[in-house]
Amino acid sequence: MSTDDGLVVRNKQVILKEYVTGFPKETDLYINNGGTIELKVPEGSNGVLVKNLYLSCDPYMRSRMSNTRGSYVDSFQPGLPIKGYGVAKVVCSRNPDLKKDDLVWGITGWEEYSFLTETKSLFKIEHKDVPLSYYTGILGMPGMTAYAGFFEVCSPKKGEYVFISAASGAVGQLVGQFAKLLGCYVVGSAGSKEKVDLLTSKFGFDAAFNYKEEPDLDAALKRYFPQGIDIYFENVGGKMLAAVIANMRVHGRIALCGMISQYNLKKHEGVHNLISLIVKRIRMEGFLVFEYYHLYPKYLEMVLPNIKAGKIVYVEDTVEGLEKAPAALVGLFDGRNVGKQVVVVARE
Structure with a gap:
């Protein structure tokens, strides 16, 4: 004191x-x-x-x-x-x-x-x-958000197909790197050439695309995920979420972290293909990071050695x-x- x-x-x-x-x-x-x-x-x-x-x-x-x-x-x-x-x-x-x-x-x-x-x-x-x-x-709230949303909500397995929107942001860049460390195939979307290049050159994503240059998001996802998506880490909402749902695989998982495309709208955009959640037995779950802060010591044990070894960058x-x-x-x-x-x- x-x-x-x-x-x-x-x-x-x-x-x-x-x-x-x-x-x-x-x-x-x-x-x-x-x-x-x-x-x-x-x-x-x-x-x-x-x-x-x-x-x-x-x-x-x-x-x-x-x-x-x-x-x-x-x-x-x-x-x-x-x-x-x-x-x-x-x-x-x-x-x-x-x-x-x-x-x-x-x-x-x-x-x-x-x-x-x-x-x-x-x-x-x-x-x-x-x-x-x-x-x-990476060692604060965004890092814990990435860790909890990916590992606790999505229950990932090696070799699965992972898509992340707003992937160059504070949370998305970490989810992609966690997925790569686990041995997943990872694609991210972002809103500029600079950000797209960052995803593949610095963060090690397998592929990335600029959503602003894709007039048909459904077609873009089919191009990058011809076999479908196992895990979607959601940061955007709206049209992107609808396109992803159409391309999810059976027993896919969607972690609802954020929906930045909706935050400034007076009326939120609706998603009209939710029947696919039933047909494909997809689990879509929202989460709040503060419910997972008890895992912070476990997260530090995982992430600090990877930072120091250069296996995760930020x-x-x-x-x-x-x-x-x-x-x-x-x-x-x-x-x-x-x-x-x-x-x-x-x-x-």
Whole structure:
């Protein structure tokens, strides 16, 4: 446990202006340069004060920018800093499990310093011989999402045919590499030539295609999977999901991780060929990563040796400074990022 002398410092923040409808814009967020914070944890609190180092831009944050009901996560509050996954350094603590200078990852504020009372969701960083920014991605929530969705939901077997949409993103690039390590045939889709080339040249996918250049997604999938698809890791939704269902094999599995094509629509696109799930005995299952965090130690045992041996690589798209955070977050929804989008607040 540690305390500080209560020094007051500037605390730059990213604020949500008002609830968003349709595609988010950079102007939906603004930078508050005038905020301050006292570097002290109040007596009687079990919380911690942290200095934020890296912030994670993730697609699920779009739903938090709207005043929606029925979501698995609360909406952001207009006029207050937005929140998300990040890597931080403990400045002051009254929590017996965390002490000053500990490094953690978990939910924090999009600001220079955050006072956190929900410390059960923080993971203490023990392995520091890899880039700290990795704890926003491959060693954080996206990594666990890829691991849980592929291994726990899809129950993959060697030699199976695997398709991943939004495959160059924070989660997709890992699912593909996990599948290749297992001995699967892997194809990914992405939205630019640069991303498609990355899938085959850096991540080791067997093939990849630019969905924007395919007027007929059903025909494209038949070209890459003449024998059908065993596993589909879903990040897009809409027309892509419908085309995949038409090309699934008997007893195929679909892990519903995200549907980024639908997040900014007032009315979601429907999928009309669900009878194929019955005919082909396909299992389609949605999942949320926080239900699998108990497997995090097991995941680290698997992934860390592979990172250090160069068998798994990870691509980050990094911007420096909170001022660039709004553009980085909004850029997710028109595919500007290449790899995991990270905002550097401060370097350790």
